[in-house]
Each structure stands twice: as structure tokens, then as C-alpha cells.
Amino acid sequence: MTFVNHILYENWSPALVSDWIKGLDEATPQYADLILEHGIGGRKLLMLTHYDLEKIGINKLGHQELILEAVDLLKTLRYGYDTENLQYLALQLGCKAKSLQREVQASSSENNPNAANVSKHSTSHDKLSVNILSSVSDLITSLKSIVNWLDRTPFEAIYELCLVRNSIVKIWDRTSV
Numbered sequence: 292m293t294f295v296n297h298i299l300y301e302n303w304s305p306a307l308v309s310d311w312i313k314g315l316d317e318a319t320p321q322y323a324d325l326i327l328e329h330g331i332g333g334r335k336l337l338m339l340t341h342y343d344l345e346k347i348g349i350n351k352l353g354h355q356e357l358i359l360e361a362v363d364l365l366k367t368l369r370y371g372y373d374t375e376n377l378q379y380l381a382l383q384l385g386c387k388a389k390s391l392q393r394e395v396q397a398s399s400s401e402n403n404p405n406a407a408n409v410s411k412h413s414t415s416h417d418k419l420s421v422n423i424l425s426s427v428s429d430l431i432t433s434l435k436s437i438v439n440w441l442d443r444t445p446f447e448a449i450y451e452l453c454l455v456r457n458s459i460v461k462i463w464d465r466t467s468v
Contacts, residue, residue: 300365303333311336314444315361322349322358336362377440384433391426398423434459 303311308331309323329347331339339362344355398420440446441456 299333301333301337303336305330305332308332308336311444312358316357318351318354319357322354325349337366377437377446380433380437380440384430384437387426387430387433391423391430394420394423394426434463 305327309326312326313320313323325348331347335343339359341352341355341359344358349355349358438456438459441452441459446452447456
């Protein structure tokens with residue numbers, strides 16, 4: 292199964308839906324076999340109702356609610372996937388990093404057209420401009436969004452993406468001391 296199929300829930304096979312059910316809650320693994328028996332793939336999963344769940348043998352209302360709430364969450368994540376994805380977030384992060392770089396360069400004495408008037412003995416106690424602080428804040432917001440995505444299913448199970456996430460968190464930990 293391709294990586295995209297993990298995100299496009301409607302492409303899930305009954306086996307993948309069954310695995311998903313197992314991971315929802317301590318009460319739901321008992322329904323994994325029912326999902327397989329009734330051939331509930333991704334398309335059917337996204338259209339489930341209380342009646343459908345009763346029909347296949349999931350009769351406890353609390354368990355139905357748990358499953359249907361999780362399906363609603365999948366729909367929300369799927370909708371967000373169309374408008375926000377890792378590629379988009381990475382592009383956004385790159386743009387914000389470039390913006391921060393320009394802000395820093397613009398405020399540095401090397402690129403300042405009035406550099407002749409700036410003392411060569413400036414200290415590290417100089418205040419950062421509001422624009423630089425704003426750019427740093429934007430960059431942090433983008434990083435948080437990427438880490439948030441990398442903590443989601445199925446991304447947390449993909450080794451290479453776990454490495455990227457862990458690298459971001461390590462860098463973050465070192466710089467926030």
C-alpha cells in the first residue's frame with residue numbers, strides 16, 4: 292500500500308480498517324473481525340451510521356459513539372489533507388525561514404545603507420526588531436504544524452518521518468535552553 296493510501300482513508304482495505312479499529316480504544320479490538328467479515332473498507336467506513344454498526348453486530352451505543360466520533364475525526368483530517376499537507380507546510384516553512392533571513396540581513400550593519408553611521412562596537416545586547424521577532428514567531432508556528440502532522444497516524448509509524456520529527460524536536464530543545 293502506498294503512503295498516500297494511508298492518508299486517503301477511502302482507499303483503505305477492510306484489513307487496514309480492521310487494524311484501525313483495533314487501535315481506537317481498549318473496547319474496540321473485539322470488532323476487528325466483524326469489520327473484516329463484512330468487508331468494510333475505507334469508503335464504507337466514512338459512511339457508517341449507528342444503524343450500519345448495529346447491522347454488523349456492534350450493538351453497544353458507547354462503542355458505536357466511539358467509532359463514529361473517530362470516523363468524524365478521520366473525515367476532518369481528510370478534509371485538512373486537501374488543504375494542508377506536509378509538502379505545503381514544508382514550503383511554508385521554507386518561505387518563512389527565507390523571510391527571517393531577509394529580516395536579519397536587513398537589520399545587520401553590513402547591509403544597512405547607514406552602516407557608516409553605526410558604531411563598530413555594537414554589543415550583543417542590541418534589541419531585536421519587531422519584524423525579526425515576528426518572523427521567528429511565524430517560523431515556530433510553522434514548525435509546530437509540521438511536528439503536529441508528524442505525530443499523526445500514519446506518519447508516526449513511518450521511520451523516516453519519525454527521524455525528521457525527532458531532529459526538529461532535538462533542534463528545538465537545544466535552542467530553547
